Amino acid sequence: MIGGKLGIDGTVSNANGHQVLRAHVEGSDYRLVRAPALARLLSLASFDGLFSAMSGSGIPFSTLRGDLTYTQGRIALDPIIGYGGALGITARGWLNPGEGKIDIDGTLAPAYMLNGIVGHLPVVGWVLTGGEGQGLFAASFRLTGSDYDPAVSVNPLAALTPGVLRKLFDPFFGTATLPPTQQAEP
Secondary structure, three states: OEOOEEEEEEEEEEEOOEEEEEEEEEEEEEEEOOOHHHHHHHHHOOOHHHHHHHHOOOEEEEEEEEEEEEEOOEEEEEEEEEEOOOEEEEEEEEEEOOOOEEEEEEEEEEOHHHHHHHHHOOOHHHHHHOOOOOOOOOEEEEEEEEOOOOEEEEEHHHHHOOHHHHOOOOOOOOOOOOOHHHHOOO
């Protein structure tokens, strides 16, 4: 990430003998550059123009927000949403920077601002897009394994499914699992 602003507001507590940070993240006006996993996602989803932007000046984002939990070296995302005029991304799952592991699933929506206009229509917008961070046309994805070189799966056929039904036909939805140390938390 280059430029922009980032704010994190949270609380630290103890659970099962470990410190737990629960936080809300808000960011704005940044560019995403040289992100190999995202570049692979964009190329697999056939978002060629955005793939090219990753190696140049980057993809501009106007908004980043979401919730996360950090404990025992692991970060759980629940969910994180980033969007700008060119792209919208939702992500849910976990990553462990210390062990270099990742398990995240989410949605990519190209031309987010144009694509997302439909989402602002009362009721119909939610049904067609599936909620904030998703557009009328969106591809679901999953990243697993090494955070340096994760296995990347993309389901571009989800782009043809109305948002409210997209999750029903999405083989990746809900598959990101919390690491065992986080599953045990109340």
